[in-house]
Amino acid sequence: MLRTSATAAGRTAAAAPANGAALAGATAGGTRTCGPRTAGEAIAAVEVALADHLDHRVREARAIDDVFAGEVAQRVAGFVRGGGRRLRTAFVWCGWQAAGGGGDPDGPVRIGAAIELLQACALIHDDLMDGSPVRRGAPAVHRQFAELHRTGRMNGSADAYAATAAVLAGDLALAWADDLLTETALALPPHAGRQVHGEWRAMRGEMVAGQYRDVRAQATGSSAVDEALGIATLKSALYTVVRPLALGARMACAETDDRALDALRAAGRCAGLAFQVRDDLLGVYGDPAETGKPADDDLRARKLTYLLAVALKRATEARDADAVDALGPGRAPRSEPDIARMRAALERTGARAVVEDEIVDLCARSVRHFASTGAGPRVQAEFAALVATAAGLRPAPEREGSAAGLRQAPERETVAELLRPAADTESTAAGLRPPAERETP
Numbered sequence: 271m272l273r274t275s276a277t278a279a280g281r282t283a284a285a286a287p288a289n290g291a292a293l294a295g296a297t298a299g300g301t302r303t304c305g306p307r308t309a310g311e312a313i314a315a316v317e318v319a320l321a322d323h324l325d326h327r328v329r330e331a332r333a334i335d336d337v338f339a340g341e342v343a344q345r346v347a348g349f350v351r352g353g354g355r356r357l358r359t360a361f362v363w364c365g366w367q368a369a370g371g372g373g374d375p376d377g378p379v380r381i382g383a384a385i386e387l388l389q390a391c392a393l394i395h396d397d398l399m400d401g402s403p404v405r406r407g408a409p410a411v412h413r414q415f416a417e418l419h420r421t422g423r424m425n426g427s428a429d430a431y432a433a434t435a436a437v438l439a440g441d442l443a444l445a446w447a448d449d450l451l452t453e454t455a456l457a458l459p460p461h462a463g464r465q466v467h468g469e470w471r472a473m474r475g476e477m478v479a480g481q482y483r484d485v486r487a488q489a490t491g492s493s494a495v496d497e498a499l500g501i502a503t504l505k506s507a508l509y510t511v512v513r514p515l516a517l518g519a520r521m522a523c524a525e526t527d528d529r530a531l532d533a534l535r536a537a538g539r540c541a542g543l544a545f546q547v548r549d550d551l552l553g554v555y556g557d558p559a560e561t562g563k564p565a566d567d568d569l570r571a572r573k574l575t576y577l578l579a580v581a582l583k584r585a586t587e588a589r590d591a592d593a594v595d596a597l598g599p600g601r602a603p604r605s606e607p608d609i610a611r612m613r614a615a616l617e618r619t620g621a622r623a624v625v626e627d628e629i630v631d632l633c634a635r636s637v638r639h640f641a642s643t644g645a646g647p648r649v650q651a652e653f654a655a656l657v658a659t660a661a662g663l664r665p666a667p668e669r670e671g672s673a674a675g676l677r678q679a680p681e682r683e684t685v686a687e688l689l690r691p692a693a694d695t696e697s698t699a700a701g702l703r704p705p706a707e708r709e710t711p
Contacts, residue, residue, distance in 0.1 A: 305366075305371060305375025305376070305378065305379075306363055306375075306378070306379065308363075308652060309359075309360040309363050309364065309652050309656055312359055312360060312362070312363035312378065312379065312382060313356045313359050313360060313382075315379045315382075316356060316359045316379055316382040316383050316386065317356075319379050319380060319382075319383045320350060320351070320383045320386060320387075321351070323383055323446070323450060324347040324350060324351065324446075325347075327343065327347070327446055328343050328344055328347050331343035331344075341418065341435075342435070342438060342439055342442060343442065345411065345414060345439060346390065346394075346411075346439050346442050346443050346446075349390055349393075349394065349405075349411055349439075349443075350386060350387060350390045350443070352406055352408065353406040353407075354386065354389065354406070355660070356382070356386060357510065357545075357656075357660055358382065358385045358386070358389065358510060358511075358514040359382030359383075359385065359386060359514075360656050361510075361511050361514035361515050361518065361538070361656070362378050362381050362382045362385065362514045362515070362517055362518040362521075363378055363382070363518060363652075364515060364518060364640075364645075364649065364652060364653045364656065365514065365515035365516060365517065365518025365519040365520075365521075365534060366378040366518035366519065366521050366522050367518075367645065367646075367649040367652070368515075368518075368519060368534060368640070368643045368644075368645035368649055368653075369518070369519035369520075369521075369522035370522050371522060372522045372523055373458070373462070373521055373522050373523035374457070374458070374521070374523075377454060377457075377458070377521040378518050378521050380450060380451075380453075380454040381451065381454060381466070381514075381517050381518065381521055382514075383450060384447045384448075384450040384451040384454065384470075385447070385514060385517075387443050387444075387446045387447035387450065388443070388444060388447040388473075388474070388477070390440075390443040390447075391440040391441070391443040391444040391447065392440075392477060392481070392509075393405060394410075394411045394412075394436055394439055394440035394443065395436070395437065395440040395481070396481065397410040397411065397412060397436075398410075398411075398412045398433060398436045398437070398440075399481075399485060400567065400571065402567055404558075407559075411436050411439055411440075412432045412433060412435070412436035413432065414432075415431060415432035415435040415436055415439075416428045416429060416431070416432035418435075419431045419432060451466075451467070451470050452467070454466070455467045455470075458521075458523065459523060462520060462521075462523045465520045466517060466520045466521060469513055469516045469517045469520055470513075470517065472513065473508065473509055473513035473517075476504050476508045476509055476513070477504075477505070477509045479504050480501055480503075480504030480505030480506075480508075480509065481505065483497075483500065483501045483504060483505075484501050484505060484573070484574070487501060487573075487574035488571060488572065488573060488574065491572075491598075491599025491600070492574050492599075493574065493578070493579055493582045493583075493597075493598065493599065494574075494579060495576070495579040495580060495583055497574060497579075498574050498575060498576045498578070498579035499543075499576060499579075501574065502542075502543055502546040502547070502575075502576055503539065503542070503543065505546065506542045506543065506545055506546035506549070507538065507539045507540075507541075507542025507543045507546065508538075508539070508542065509542075510542045510545060510546075511537075511538035511539070511541045511542035511545070512535050512538035512539055512542060513538075514538075515534050515535070515537070515538045516531070516534065516535060516538075519531065519534060527644075530642070530643045530644055531643075533639050533640070533642040533643045534639075534640065534643050536636075536639040537636045537637070537639035537640035537643070537653075538636070540632045540633070540635045540636035540639060541632070541633065541636040541657045541660075541661070543632050544628075544629045544632035544633050544636065544657070544661045545660055545661055546576070547576055547577065547625050547628060547629050547632075548629055548660075548661050548662045550568070550575040550576055550577040550578075550625070551577060551622065551625065551626070551662075553566075553567065553568035553569075553573075553575070554566070554568065554569060554577065554613060554616065555622075566609050569604060569609045569612045569613065570604050570609060571604075572599065572600075572604065576625060577616065577621055577622070577625050578597060578616075578621075580619075580621045580624055580625060581593070581597055581615060581616045581619045581621030582594065582597045582598065584619040584620060584621055584624075585597060585615060585619045588619065590615075590618070590619065592611075592615070593615035593618060593619055596608070596611040596612050596614070596615040597612055597615050597616075629661050629662070629663070630663065632661075633657050633658060633661050633663060636657055637650070637653065637654045637657060640653045640654075
């Protein structure tokens, strides 16, 4: 299912050059510049850039209004500083390196910081829409505003106040993200700046489209596998990996080969789908102490995930009436006994094992697509380790040779053997938090 759809996403990538710097054309000025040497260094640089940018924006807010600065701007800044895997930042770096690492070396760092601000907007709004009480192990932003209303003995409904304030907080994070991206794009040569802004504009639209389709699927009680896959593509594959990779490549200011760029996008689509499916599994089987989110939220609301859609399809084909009844649309929110039945049905139908295998296959194809961009062995090793870590696959012991990548494995017990890191690659997944933390909207 995922296998067929993800292959379709990468059809044009199959013809991309398998060697040479296909993405890395003539960079601005014909020179290669310095910058973060690893994804981990990129993440560390983004943390510094975010701290500086957030301090500046809070000072601006204070000049506008002290109450707004103290209750909204500082809360948004604290939320951004409060955690997250910075996964999208790492993919910006991979795209930049795949395209030769040229242009302004601070550019990918600023792009990464802008994406983290956009992610803050998405998470604040998503928690509000889902009614999630916790994010990153702390009260969600809308819950913080509800508590502010209660402790301040304000008039009216605390929930209504919290919802309104959280929308505004998310909007502020989006405004800060747009400002930073626009400043970065304007500093580039005109053609490169237009390309960067075009990728950003598309990413924002796709993020909102995916969120709406997610809400709509819940309202309609949809169970379609294709719809679940479409939502996962919009919400995760494009937003989390495809666009960050492309933004990084555009920041290199290189004359990019369209076939190689297609291969980069195909790599991102496969990886992003793998991450979303892993997130679906964490939503059902993850430990709240590690994920930073309550257990069973997706089941309680009967969110249309790929995991649920596959399970229901298999239950229908097997004529398992009890599983169909447990997983099908109907009453919501679900009770604890309902959730127990749903979890049992997911196991009994074999859906959990199926999607685990899909994750392995998607990661393997993602790394093969990335290799066809012409990126060097060291960058390929970084990308492979990043994909495996974020998808919850364990790295294999170091082997001889400098080639890195993932190979298909028909058996789940061979997942630990998928990675073949380059011998000269230092801590390729450094700086990336473990996949147990849920960071998708």
